[in-house]
Ligand SMILES: CC(C)(COP(=O)([O-])OP(=O)([O-])OC[C@H]1O[C@@H](n2cnc3c(N)ncnc32)[C@H](O)[C@@H]1OP(=O)([O-])[O-])[C@@H](O)C(=O)NCCC(=O)NCCSC(=O)C[C@@](C)(O)CC(=O)[O-]
């Protein structure tokens with residue numbers, strides 16, 4: 337067993353090999369696990385990829401970083417993040433360090449209940465049909481649960497039936513039946529779709545209508561994850577700016593997102609900056625979470641922030657987040673992609689709910705990092721300082737040239753492709769002149 341202390345100050349100053357050793361010391365991962373994280377022989381092979389999707393010609397790599405400093409429900413966690421954008425991993429680690437000073441994140445989830453929808457049309461007497469479908473609830477649930485080999489024995493499966501009537505639509509009236517399904521540790525899409533397709537003929541017979549769509553809803557608003565964090569005002573003190581003033585700035589940043597959908601969209605993008613990379617690293621479906629997150633943000637009819645920020649009686653900053661988070665630790669690609677398996681092992685989660693809790697904490701942390709930067713020095717110093725290396729590489733820099741060009745651009749505060757090209761040309765001329 338490793339040290340299990342995720343407070344790894346200066347982790348970023350190590351090289352990738354040294355970082356892997358620190359991860360190994362944290363968790364006691366074995367060498368095979370490390371190879372999978374590192375992308376060596378254990379990583380996704382073309383042969384395996386060819387069995388995952390269609391028309392495969394290769395694999396597409398992304399950087400895998402480790403966010404440090406997270407403490408969630410009293411447990412230290414190192415969070416793997418697969419992402420192409422610089423400063424996300426740094427920002428999340430920084431914010432987790434700040435939250436750690438306030439006692440870490442507190443997270444929870446609702447039951448993993450999802451919705452399967454069956455669309456019924458051409459029903460002459462919808463009120464009678466609704467009554468009869470509900471009267472046959474137990475039979476419908478039993479038919480749905482016949483589709484599952486293990487969900488029911490694990491305490492999950494189809495739990496309830498609901499009926500909604502739409503008086504009008506572009507094609508006329510329709511009825512939508514919801515199957516409420518407890519998906520346990522699976523994201524559940526395939527399980528739900530099988531159940532929805534299985535019960536549709538019976539629903540047609542009861543209602544006298546015709547079933548068209550039979551599919552899950554990605555607005556999984558019965559499967560919510562929540563987290564709360566406290567940041568002592570003192571922890572936010574920096575470069576001569578008082579912590580109280582940083583709190584004030586962050587609260588104005590939040591207020592902007594709360595009232596203005598143009599700002600809320602960017603604010604929520606900053607939250608998903610923390611969540612999507614964890615979904616990718618663990619082989620989860622990030623399109624499903626993105627769709628659910630934005631729909632949930634608009635549930636009142638006004639698109640708004642997925643987080644809320646306030647000040648407590650002592651002047652400390654309090655942040656909360658609540659959003660749908662349908663993730664799995666079984667099913668989909670979670671058990672197929674070798675690095676996803678290792679990421680789940682590193683996270684040491686025993687249930688899909690625990691993974692969802694980690695995801696919302698990463699989202700809350702990313703939101704805090706972005707707002708702190710935006711409300712103080714601006715986003716460009718931290719973000720562009722780290723993005724400078726990508727600009728240097730895009731300009732053609734290799735090896736040592738990358739850091740040399742990036743450092744010059746940061747020092748000059750001119751982080752631009754044209755400047756990178758000029759500096760690179762300069763760097764390449766100097767050695768030949770000597
Ligand atoms: C980038 C930092 C953290 C630098 O911040 P800094 O002040 O230069 O950092 P520091 O040197 O004081 O170090 C503080 C901690 O940050 C971490 N850290 C520091 N440097 C590194 C690094 N190189 N690599 C990895 N981690 C790093 C590390 O955890 C370190 O502590 P330690 O644990 O070592 O004791 C800060 O400027 C920041 O948080 N910026 C915001 C980053 C961010 O939000 N990026 C997202 C991209 S922009 C975007 O897409 C979203 C947005 C902004 O539009 C959303 C919105 O509008 O709301």
Ligand SMILES: NC(=O)C1=CN([C@@H]2O[C@H](COP(=O)(O)OP(=O)(O)OC[C@H]3O[C@@H](n4cnc5c(N)ncnc54)[C@H](OP(=O)(O)O)[C@@H]3O)[C@@H](O)[C@H]2O)C=CC1
Pocket residue numbers: 483484485486487488490519520521522523524525526527528529552554621624664666667668669
């Ligand atoms: N709109 C969307 O979001 C859609 C998404 N998808 C894709 O569907 C995939 C996810 O579907 P999902 O149904 O989760 O995956 P799978 O069908 O791969 O796996 C889920 C199944 O695993 C079995 N199982 C074994 N142990 C457990 C456990 N502890 N908890 C829960 N189930 C367990 C259950 O089957 P059993 O009970 O039979 O043993 C369950 O139905 C993702 O790849 C997603 O991209 C697909 C269609 C639409």
